[in-house]
Amino acid sequence: MTERVLGASPAAASGEEHVTVPVAYDAIILAGFGGPEGQEDVIPFLRNVTGGRGIPEERLEEVGEHYRHFGGVSPINEHNRQLKAALEAELASRGIDLPVIWGNRNWEPYITDAVQEAYDRGFRTLLTLATSAYSSYSSDRQYREDMATALERTGLLGEVSIDKVRQYFDHPGFITPFIEGTTAGVRELLAQNPDLDPATDIQVLYTTHSIPNADADRSGPSERCFPPGGAYVAQHLAVARTVNQAVTAELGLDAELEWSMVYQSRSGPPTQPWLEPDINDAIAELPSAGRRAVVIVPIGFVSDHMEVMWDLDNEALTTAAEHGLAGVRVPTPGVHPAFVSGLVDLVMERVNGVPLDERPAETELGPWYDICRPGCCVNGKFDPKPAIAGIAP
Template identity: 65%
Template sequence: MTAINIGSKPNPATDAPLEPGALVSAATPAAQSGPEHVEEPVAYDAILLASFGGPEGQDDVIPFLRNVTRGRGIPESRLEEVAHHYRAFGGVSPINDQNRELKAALEHRLAERGIDLPVLWGNRNWNPYLNDALREANEAGYTKLIGLATSAYSSYSSCRQYREDFADALEDTGLGGVIQIDKIRQYFDHPGFVTPFIEGVRTAFDTVREAHPDIDFSTEVEVLFATHSIPSSDAARSGPAERGFDGNGAYAAQHLAVAEVVMHAVTGDSGTTVPWQLVYQSRSGPPSMPWLEPDVNDAIADLPARGIRAVIVVPLGFVSDHMEVLWDLDNEAKESADEQGLFFVRAPTPGVHAAYVDGLIDLVLERVNGTPKAERPAMTDLGPWYDVCRPGCCENVRLGFKPAVSGLKP
């Protein structure tokens, strides 16, 4: 008999069975055949807010990190090295409170807009877990859920792993065949996600001008768009192979496209060209394994030689100010800028910005209403992204293809 993991992370699923005639596991009938964009309305019962999770006290830190690194053979000594980031904040990651705030904001705005969809919340690595959220759904009689992950881009950890998480939770709870889970498209170029960054960079420009009225933005200011680094092998396999992305895959291409949109929106009318680049942070792999570069701190160290006096760091890959923003940017990147004598400004993440909250609801409504692809907003030429993930999308080279839902196999 399968053990019931109440209040604990579910074990990896052994299978993601298909309904008779279906090509997508655990999908609603509208998505079972695997269309790129589902243009048939679906009467969902609830929204499933899915996130990474984080510790909420000193005693939680190591168990949480064990969950994050499960199956990777990471020694306890290495976990202790990472733990000090959390311990510096009392062992509490801000991400759970941020998700509570986002859940409340979604519920409030759904009510204001007259949309009767409850919001359930489950995490990958800490309470409340996704299996607990599915039990909550089952107890309420909800059978059709629309998954909303707190990650906007295409990669293993930001998309496919959430789809694996859904499969894990369905198998763990025995609710496969009872609960169906679709997932909203990756929303990296949706106006609701991009608008807060445009506003944040504009405000950052004003902050630099106030501090340095004489500064030349075309030669003395640089914008660094920061996102989480991932293994180069995973990056190369992010997004569908048929799209023909370069060696860094859809993950880098999506970030670069959004950064270009942000810079054009901020500087387009002024005629000023402000230098910018995409940088990476939070690398955690062994030195022998190539990861996406340059690291944000290395990029900052190179700026003074080019005459840069001020740096604006934009956490483009993140939806909220969680630990990797607070520690890696507000602490380490700022320290690097201080060491180089650079004026440092960090733009905000979307958090619960009104445009972001409304945008997430709009993405859900695309699936509720079966909105045609031609009517869906996208601020880059790469979107609107797929509702149903394509075969082989975002493979994890080290783990292979594990059971997943909301996409075509493998």
């Protein structure tokens, strides 16, 4: 068998799109983004996140104020601790003996630490579960690159194999919490404002992290022809449509709720095109369109971390209030039972080698690839780095 995938288990090494051969994994690597846990951590953390991008120190200080507002502590690490515990409980309830080891891309404990810990505990065949559901450089390939870097830094390439579960943007475990939360959000607005007509007065804004247009266009495999915005935009639009249709049905409405896709948390220079419209700009336009209320649904995020708490709970809801709009923000999946159960289902897809036609997907785009295709989500600023769970480059 020709090995086409770096650091892969024998079942995944040939690079088939979907691995339907059972694999006896020893442990799960829960791969997170990471965040500061004190005031002194804030700027070093932001330097880690923006390394190589030439972001000026004054911009880091500006973003750092968001963290300092919360005592310099990002909630994301605590969320990952909670998710790790929830996964362990779900695995135990099913009688599945798979330890969960947590490692971050940008702060302690680092992914390299997690890989070394796995090796020291005698684990040799690992499966990565990333806390990111969509395809782009920062939400997919960078995790895979960091795993490859960890194998290199520890000297364990050839001794330890690392696979990764598929992108799960349209897995029912990820989508169900948003359906429930959005339905509850609309009902909350109607209860607080009985004169609202859901067909004409409420706008649902599905939001995700903005990224440069060029990065979006390169997201997903180069062999698939996506419209501008690449797989990143296509996946989010597919999820938004699916959630919105389900919520409309749950509410028993005759006409579908009005909705649109918006973006947040832009950090690039004004001269560089990023995905738009910005959520605050979109909110400002709603009164002129006859809207009186807004439901904000953060479908791009798995937990209520800083860019949800600051950019949505602080800035976006403030913008809504300033424009006379009633507003509510829907929770992210967090440790919702359906999400936790769904993540374990994704692990068991690979453990059991589940056939493609038995894998759930709520949109026409999935189930996504187990092994990323050539050119998937490359960073156009640099030559492609080695990455696990994908065919080079």
